[in-house]
Amino acid sequence: MTRIIIGLLIAAALQFGFLISTIGGHINLLTNGTQMTLKALPVDPRDLFRGDYVILNYDISMLKASEIELPKDLEPGQHIWVLMEPSKENPHAPWHAVAVLSKYDSQHAGHLIKGTITSHQNRNPDWSKCTDTTCGYIRVSYGLGKFFLPEGTGKELEKARNAKNLSILIAVGDDGTAAIKGLNKNGTLLYEEPLF
Numbered sequence: 001m002t003r004i005i006i007g008l009l010i011a012a013a014l015q016f017g018f019l020i021s022t023i024g025g026h027i028n029l030l031t032n033g034t035q036m037t038l039k040a041l042p043v044d045p046r047d048l049f050r051g052d053y054v055i056l057n058y059d060i061s062m063l064k065a066s067e068i069e070l071p072k073d074l075e076p077g078q079h080i081w082v083l084m085e086p087s088k089e090n091p092h093a094p095w096h097a098v099a100v101l102s103k104y105d106s107q108h109a110g111h112l113i114k115g116t117i118t119s120h121q122n123r124n125p126d127w128s129k130c131t132d133t134t135c136g137y138i139r140v141s142y143g144l145g146k147f148f149l150p151e152g153t154g155k156e157l158e159k160a161r162n163a164k165n166l167s168i169l170i171a172v173g174d175d176g177t178a179a180i181k182g183l184n185k186n187g188t189l190l191y192e193e194p195l196f
Contacts (some may be wrong), residue, residue, distance in 0.1 A: 006023040017178030029179050030057060033151075033171030034110035036084055037184065038144075039164075055158075056145055056168060060084075060097045060113070065122075065135040071102040074138055077121055079111040081105070081176050082140065092187055094167055100138075104176065115140040147180050161184045 038076070039059045060082055063070065081101040104112065122136040147168070156193035160166045169182040169189065182192040 029173050029177060030171050030181055036095045036170050036172055038168045038170060056147060062137050062139050063097060063100060063135045068097055068100060070100050070138065074117055074120060076117050078117045079114060080117060081114055083108050084111050084113060110173040113142055113172055113177040114180050117139065117140045142178055144178060144180055148186045149181060
C-alpha cells in the first residue's frame with residue numbers, strides 16, 4: 001500500500017515539475033527573448049472555447065528564391081532557421097528576412113526564427129541558381145498563427161490586419177523558438193500576451 005502511495009506521489013511530482021518547466025520556459029522566452037516586430041498580412045475570429053482571436057500570416061511565411069538565398073534540398077516538414085535583421089533606417093519598422101539556414105548557427109543567436117517548411121514550389125533543382133520570379137518559393141510555419149484577444153475585439157483587429165496596419169511583436173529565444181508577445185496597430189502596442 002505504501003509503495004502505491006509513494007508511486008502516485010512521484011508521478012504527481014513529475015507531472016507538476018513538467019507543468020512548471022513548461023510555464024517557466026514560456027515566461028523566460030517572453031521576458032528575455034530578443035524582441036522583433038513582424039509585418040502581418042491579410043488572411044472566423046472566434047473560437048468556441050477560447051474566445052476571439054485573429055489569424056496571422058506574415059511576410060516571411062512565403063520566402064521567394066528570387067528574393068532570398070535558399071539552401072539546396074529543402075523539403076516539406078524540414079526545420080529551417082530564418083535569419084532576421086532590423087531596419088537600419090527605422091528601429092520600429094518590421095524586421096526582414098536576409099537568409100535561410102538549414103542548420104542552426106549559434107553565431108546568429110537571437111536573430112534566427114525557427115520554422116517548418118509546409119510546402120514549396122521549386123522549378124529549378126538548385127535554388128542557388130534562381131535569378132527570376134519563376135524559380136519558386138517555400139512556405140514556412142513558425143507556430144505564430146493565432147493570437148487570442150479580449151472578447152469583442154477580433155473583428156476590429158482583423159480590419160486593421162487587412163488594412164496592413166497591424167504588426168506583431170514577438171520574442172525569440174537563442175535557439176530560434178518564437179512566441180507572440182503583443183499586437184501593434186500603427187506602431188502602438190494594443191495587446192500584450194500575459195506571462196501565464
